[in-house]
Amino acid sequence: MTRDRGLEEILNDELMSEPDLKEKAMFGGWAWLVNGNLLCGARDDGMLVRLGKDNDGWALQIAGIVPMVSRGRQMHGWVRVAPEVYGNDVLRRKLLESALTFVRSLPTK
Template sequence: MARDAGLEELVWEDLGGLTGLTTKVMFGGLAWMLDGHLLCGARDVGLMVRLGKGNDTWALDEQDIEPLSMSEKSMPGWVRAGLDTCADDDLRKRLLDAAVAFVRTLPPKL
């Protein structure tokens, strides 16, 4: 998998200004961490977004969003948004806002 500089820039614009935000290269793309917790990741195939178990139903109703699985392992509470969703500014922002809201409920990692 390759990185997508354009998508990374969009995510930076959406998340810019958050305190506690860092990035790390992982999963073949760029991942954003909030207070030490994995928040989302961007690759050339779209975004993986952490919404939390039980918080992803609304997102899975969207046509271009599906449950995330890695190496055939289901990742409850995570979704993968395709490039069409990533290109929709409102939907992408809604996903990222929901991810931030969930991750902020977790205790900060040291």
């Protein structure tokens, strides 16, 4: 996997005012964490978003959003988002706000 600098820039712009946000290399791309908990990621094969187990049903009904699979195993609560979806400002913001709501509910690491 390689990094997607364009997607990283989009996510940085969206998340730059988020308190307690950290960034690091992860998933073969770039990841954002809030309070030490993974929030989302950017790779050349799409945007990864952590919505939380049983919180992803609404997103999976949208064409271009699929469950995240890692090493052949579905990562429940995570979705992979195609460019045509994350390129839509409204959908991207809805996904990120849902992810932020979930991640803020987790204990700080």
